[in-house]
Amino acid sequence: MNKNILVIGGTRFFGKLLVQRLVMAGHRVTIATRGYAPDPFGARIERIRVDRRNELAMRAAFRNAHYDVVYDQMCYSPLDAAIAVRTFAGKVGRYVMTSTIDVYRPLLGKLDKPAREADLNVLAQPIDTSYPWHDPNLATQSYVSGKLQAEAYLYRDGSLPLVTARLAHVLGGSGDFTGRLAHYVDLIRSGAPLRYTDERATTSLLSPQDAADFLVWAGAQRFEGAVNAACDGALSAHDLYHKVAQMLDAAPRVVRAASRTAGELSPFDYPAPLALDTARATALGYRFGHVDEWLDDAILQHDLSYV
Numbered sequence: 227m228n229k230n231i232l233v234i235g236g237t238r239f240f241g242k243l244l245v246q247r248l249v250m251a252g253h254r255v256t257i258a259t260r261g262y263a264p265d266p267f268g269a270r271i272e273r274i275r276v277d278r279r280n281e282l283a284m285r286a287a288f289r290n291a292h293y294d295v296v297y298d299q300m301c302y303s304p305l306d307a308a309i310a311v312r313t314f315a316g317k318v319g320r321y322v323m324t325s326t327i328d329v330y331r332p333l334l335g336k337l338d339k340p341a342r343e344a345d346l347n348v349l350a351q352p353i354d355t356s357y358p359w360h361d362p363n364l365a366t367q368s369y370v371s372g373k374l375q376a377e378a379y380l381y382r383d384g385s386l387p388l389v390t391a392r393l394a395h396v397l398g399g400s401g402d403f404t405g406r407l408a409h410y411v412d413l414i415r416s417g418a419p420l421r422y423t424d425e426r427a428t429t430s431l432l433s434p435q436d437a438a439d440f441l442v443w444a445g446a447q448r449f450e451g452a453v454n455a456a457c458d459g460a461l462s463a464h465d466l467y468h469k470v471a472q473m474l475d476a477a478p479r480v481v482r483a484a485s486r487t488a489g490e491l492s493p494f495d496y497p498a499p500l501a502l503d504t505a506r507a508t509a510l511g512y513r514f515g516h517v518d519e520w521l522d523d524a525i526l527q528h529d530l531s532y533v
Contacts, residue, residue: 228251228252228253228254229253229254229294229295230253230254230256230292230293230294231248231253231254231255231256231293231294231295231296231297231445232255232256232257232258232291232293232295232296232297232318233245233248233255233256233257233258233296233297233299234257234258234259234278234296234297234298234299234300234301235257235258235259235278235297235298235299235300236257236259236265236297236299237257237259237263237264237265238263238401238403239396239399239401239402239403239434240396240401240434240435240437240438240441241299241438242265242266242401243401243434243435243437243438244297244299244437244438244441244442245257245265245267245271246267246438247438247439247442248442249267249270249271251442254272255267255270255271255272256271256272256273256274256293257271257272257273257274258273258274258275258276258278258287259273259275259276259278260275260276260277260278261273261275274287274288278300278306278309279305279306279309279360281308281309281312281313284309284313285312285313288313288314288317291317292317292318293314293317293318293319294318294319294320295318295319295320295321295322295445295446296314296318296320296321296322297322297324297441297445298310298321298322298323298324299324301323301324301373301376301380302359302365302368302369302372302373302376303359303360303368303372303373303375303376304353304354304355304359304372304375304376304378304379305355305359305360306359306372306376307323307375307376307377307379307380307383308379310323310380310386311379311380311383311385311386314386315385315386316385318386318387319387320387320389320445321380321386321387321388321389322389322390322391322441322444322445323376323377323380323388323389323390323391324391324393324441325373325376325377325390325391325392325393325452326370326373326392326393327341327392327393327394327395327429327430327454327456327500327502328369328370328373329346329348329370329373329374329377329392330345330346330392330500330502331370331488331500332346332374333345333346334488334496334497334498334500335497335498337499339503340430340460340499340501340502340503341454341500341501341502341503342454342503342505342506343392343451343452343453343454343503343506346452348374348377348378348381348452349378349381349382351374351375351377351378352375352378353375353378353379353382354371354375359372377390377452387450388450388451389444389445389447389449389450389451389452389453390451390452390453391440391441391444391453391455392452392453392454392455392502393432393437393440393455393456394429394430394431394432394454394455394456394457394502395429395430395431395432395493395494396431396432396433396434396437397431397432397433397434397524398433398434398520398521398523398524398525398527398528399433399434399435399524399527400527401434402434402528404493405493406493406494407524407525407528408528409492409493410463410466410467410470410492410493411470411474411525411528413467413470413492414467414470414471414474414476414478415474415476417479418479419479419480419481420463420464420467420478420479420480420481420492421480421481421482421483421491421492421495422462422463422464422467422480422481422482422483422491422492422495423463423482423483423484423485423491423495423496423497424462424464424496424497424498425462425464425465426462426499427462427463427495427496427497427498427499427500428460428461428462428465428499428500428501429460429461429462429494429496429499429500429501430456430457430460430500430501430502431456431457431459431460431461431517431521432455432456432457433457433520433521433524435520436455436457436514436515436520437455440455440507440512440514443512447510447511449510453506453507453510454502454503454504454506454507455502455504455507455512455514456501456502456504456514457514457515457516457517457519457520458514458515458516458517459516459517459518460499460501460502461494461517462494462495462496463491463492463493463494463495463496464480466494467480467492469521469522469525470525473522473525473526474525485497488500
């Protein structure tokens with residue numbers, strides 16, 4: 227059945243792929259953005275120009291709206307979560323917040339297996355309402371705590387029919403603005419060594435296509451709560467670097483270094499494993515592929531852009 231769907235964001239990376247899939251499935255799709263970034267959808271979608279972080283503007287824009295599904299790609303803090311609650315409570319059949327594997331960072335070194343949704347007691351997470359969450363200068367350093375506290379706010383409030391899709395690290399493709407895969411390709415092409423903490427500290431990955439497919443699926447289901455999404459085949463920074471070297475026919479150079487801070491030495495370098503258990507999604511009927519199905523092509527695609 228065709229649905230009335232709102233995507234908050236949806237103009238870049240896998241958000242654009244999400245909108246594309248929803249349109250192709252025949253749904254009525256509206257995107258809500260500040261209107262600064264162009265999109266390729268033409269007359270196939272509707273658009274609402276609004277600042278996601280302006281509560282008065284959000285409540286005015288959606289005062290008389292009702293959606294079967296809202297995908298919130300732009301919920302980065304408890305302030306954003308509060309705006310979502312006050313804007314959409316009672317007006318949405320299903321609210322899917324795009325969350326992240328990084329909400330499990332507080333458990334680094336405390337688990338001896340991939341993280342399950344229940345391993346994270348999100349309801350016990352303190353919420354800091356005084357922190358300047360909307361300061362753009364703090365966006366990077368507040369990302370992890372912001373996502374975790376956004377989840378905590380939404381679950382404590384309980385007024386939205388909520389799914390938090392905890393996506394593995396999404397990388398690759400022409401729309402990847404993160405520079406994370408680029409970091410390892412550029413190391414190889416420049417002849418610089420990889421500094422790494424632990425070759426066994428694997429983390430989970432997801433292609434942009436897989437991320438979009440999973441979100442489409444999650445929006446069409448009836449379950450609620452947190453759900454992990456990751457391709458099979460977790461890799462460490464050390465593994466990924468060697469994969470890049472293999473694909474580019476280059477000699478890898480590595481240097482063992484000491485670091486206790488995730489991402490300090492390179493984007494996917496961790497002091498301990500941070501991988502996702504996807505048993506819940508599997509039990510609900512979703513099947514993930516393997517990183518080997520897309521990672522080689524993603525590496526080669528970035529290498530072409532390097533040249």
